[in-house]
Amino acid sequence: MTDAATDAGQPAAPLLTPGTVVAFLRRRGVIDEATPTVRELSGGVSCVVLRVDAGERSVVVKQALPRLRVQAEWSATRRRTLSEAAALTVYHDITPDRVPGVVDVDETSMALVMEAAPLGVANWKSMLMSGPDAAAGDVPELLGRTLGRWHRHTRGDLQLLSRFQDDEAFEQLRVAPFHREVRRLHPSVADALDACVDDLTTARECLVHGDFSPKNVLVGAGLCWVVDAEVAKAGAPVFDVAFMVAHLMLKYVRAGRAAVFRTAAGRFDAAYREAAGVAEPPPRLGWHVAALLLARIDGMSPVDYLNPAQAGQVRRAALRVLDGSDVTVADVWDALAEEDR
Structure with a gap:
């Protein structure tokens, strides 16, 4: 699904993978660790969801899919990533102990980077x-x-x-x-x-x-x-x-x-x-x-x-x-x- 399109019908940035997410995060200035570890998280029906552990920093990268991973034909706007980032920011301001903090948002690739929960939750x-x-x-x-x-x-x-x-x-x-x-x-x-x-x-x-x-x-x-x-x-x-x-x-x-x-x-x-x-x-x-x-x-x-x-x-x-x-x-x-x- 690397040829996903934007809502306007123009070519969009490729979907992130475990092999490309580290370079993406380095370009965004999120991590500089030499050998981070990457894990794809389960439950990504509507999004690519990747966890990256880089030294003392652990983040989750979430990128909206244009078509959900279900049997039926089910598409949705990828701009929902921006709404999610804005909502999480509001919720974190109200209840900082109940929501992960937003680290970065890339409007070009429709990717949200947020704090990762501790391992074992x-x-x-x-x-x-x-x-x-x-x-x-x-x-x-x-x-x-x-x-x-x-x-x-x-x-x-x-x-x-x-x-x-x-x-x-x-x-x-x-x-x-x-x-x-x-x-x-x-x-x-x-x-x-x-x-x-x-x-x-x-x-x-x-x-x-x-x-x-x-x-x-x-x-x-x-x-x-x-x-x-x-x-x-x-x-x-x-x-x-x-x-x-x-x-x-x-x-x-x-x-x-x-x-x-x-x-x-x-x-x-x-x-x-x-x-x-x-x-x-x-x-x-x-x-x-x-x-x-x-x-x-x-x-x-x-x-x-x-x-x-x-x-x-x-x-x-x-x-x-x-x-x-x-x-x-x-x-x-x-x-x-x-x-x-």
């Missing part, structure tokens, strides 16, 4: 997949407080939010493959899905991360970092809250309805609302959670860890709560639990 998703006990620690509260602070500090800041008005990446990587795709497949719940899409495409309340999920939380060595903000935009805070809760629900189903996941989601929500300074959940939170559950079963990016029976249970529960009046998150949890009876 794990993403929270892998920990949750290994056993439900990983949901019982303090990570849910840490994440709730972090997200709440981000939303509170950016809420209504028109100068800051003016830098995040481009919805292209969010539409390409969230709304179209999730909500619009499941609306096509399930027209019976179109009214609820349309209401969710309207929230996500019209609101400009605060800076929304857009991928606030366990796979983007790094835990270990006294660290809890949130990464991967490539679809960040000015938007509706309900999306970030719903995204985390929906992912905990999917892990709940996979783990045979382990109650610790529902408890963790409640702890996350309580910590979020306290830090965000809001007394009530975001409007239509239950519908947003159900829409995302359905999207991760029947959208363009289904989860790969549920068996067919579990996927069917999630689908039926989501469709049931989306077919009617607005629901609470508790109603969604109850619908998932009832599917196992």
